[in-house]
Amino acid sequence: MRRPRKIRPTLIVLCVLLAAWLACSIRPPAMKQVMNIRDGEPMPGGLCVVYGDAYQIRLGGLEKLHPFDIRKYERIYLRLVRDGLIEPSEVFVPTPISTVNLLRVHSLEYLEDLKKPHLIARYMEAGAVSILPASVSDAAFLEPFRAATGGTLLAARLAIEHGMAVNLGGGYHHAEPDRGGGFCIYADMPIAIRVLQSEGLIRRVMVVDLDVHQGNGTALCVAAGDDVYTLDFHQGDIYPTPKEANDRDVPLPAGTTDDEFLARLRAELPNAFDAARPDIVFYQSGVDGLSNDPLADFAMTIDGMVRRDAIVFAEAKRRGVPIVMVLGGGYSADAWLAQFRSIRNLLEVFAGWNRE
Numbered sequence: 001m002r003r004p005r006k007i008r009p010t011l012i013v014l015c016v017l018l019a020a021w022l023a024c025s026i027r028p029p030a031m032k033q034v035m036n037i038r039d040g041e042p043m044p045g046g047l048c049v050v051y052g053d054a055y056q057i058r059l060g061g062l063e064k065l066h067p068f069d070i071r072k073y074e075r076i077y078l079r080l081v082r083d084g085l086i087e088p089s090e091v092f093v094p095t096p097i098s099t100v101n102l103l104r105v106h107s108l109e110y111l112e113d114l115k116k117p118h119l120i121a122r123y124m125e126a127g128a129v130s131i132l133p134a135s136v137s138d139a140a141f142l143e144p145f146r147a148a149t150g151g152t153l154l155a156a157r158l159a160i161e162h163g164m165a166v167n168l169g170g171g172y173h174h175a176e177p178d179r180g181g182g183f184c185i186y187a188d189m190p191i192a193i194r195v196l197q198s199e200g201l202i203r204r205v206m207v208v209d210l211d212v213h214q215g216n217g218t219a220l221c222v223a224a225g226d227d228v229y230t231l232d233f234h235q236g237d238i239y240p241t242p243k244e245a246n247d248r249d250v251p252l253p254a255g256t257t258d259d260e261f262l263a264r265l266r267a268e269l270p271n272a273f274d275a276a277r278p279d280i281v282f283y284q285s286g287v288d289g290l291s292n293d294p295l296a297d298f299a300m301t302i303d304g305m306v307r308r309d310a311i312v313f314a315e316a317k318r319r320g321v322p323i324v325m326v327l328g329g330g331y332s333a334d335a336w337l338a339q340f341r342s343i344r345n346l347l348e349v350f351a352g353w354n355r356e
């Protein structure tokens with residue numbers, strides 16, 4: 001009698017790797033159109049959209065195990081295209097951020113630390129990453145973050161030129177000069193600020209951070225000097241602890257509703273603009289204040305998020321200040337939908353986009 005042949009473990013590993021590679025290679029046509037770095041076109045009214053296929057973290061499907069909807073940005077982009085709100089050719093596809101520019105905010109020691117997968121695993125809160133070879137974790141995790149950080153820099157340049165820009169990524173406000181945390185690796189907003197200041201394109205900056213978590217990393221990165229004013233709304237009793245000091249902190253309790261949040265925003269925002277006197281606004285528009293978000297306890301709705309973003313854009317536009325929006329957090333199943341609807345609203349209200 002013939003003994004059944006043993007399947008070799010290496011064959012199984014090869015099959016898994018092949019399946020992962022195939023899963024990573026299959027892309028809808030609209031994604032293929034944002035694979036190469038290139039200029040796009042401002043939308044009517046001047047709103048520019050920045051995005052690239054390289055933002056996407058791909059680990060052969062394993063990325064779906066993370067609590068963060070890792071495909072949030074892709075979903076938003078594909079829906080904007082599907083609904084005819086934007087043509088892929090209008091999207092600006094950015095160059096990844098350079099090491100020289102990363103070093104404007106981060107220490108060399110930190111960039112060296114990022115060669116250790118167990119540290120990336122800690123910052124990403126994804127333990128399985130620690131078993132990956134360093135080259136794989138760099139390609140799978142760090143490259144997408146470098147692409148999206150380059151996107152925030154490009155979006156800020158476009159905002160200065162055209163008035164308004166949205167990066168369909170970024171907002172990594174927990175990244176500090178010497179360490180990451182809370183799904184954040186590179187401090188995209190502070191990096192973009194320091195690059196543009198070094199080029200003399202801007203001097204004074206305001207960061208408006210309405211993600212439900214405090215932007216502790218941003219606060220630390222821009223603490224030196226008085227040229228960056230930070231306004232930060234957040235839930236007071238959740239991550240991160242301890243909090244860092246912003247120019248204006250607005251801690252709110254669990255259960256905060258749309259009306260409560262928006263009333264406070266309307267009261268705070270003009271004062272912040274007056275104090276900051278900014279040449280540009282960086283707006284971190286995380287939607288983890290939605291009522292069903294697993295990482296926070298606000299009671300806000302999609303409609304509230306749409307109105308919130310419109311209030312910030314309206315104030316910047318009224319004052320003639322360029323504004324760049326980055327997407328930040330949002331971990332519920334409908335987080336992508338909230339941000340898609342908000343961007344659709346911005347296109348309709350501020351960019352004069354017309355369905356007809």
Ligand SMILES: [Zn+2]
Pocket residue numbers: 211212213286288328329330
């Ligand atoms: Zn958050």
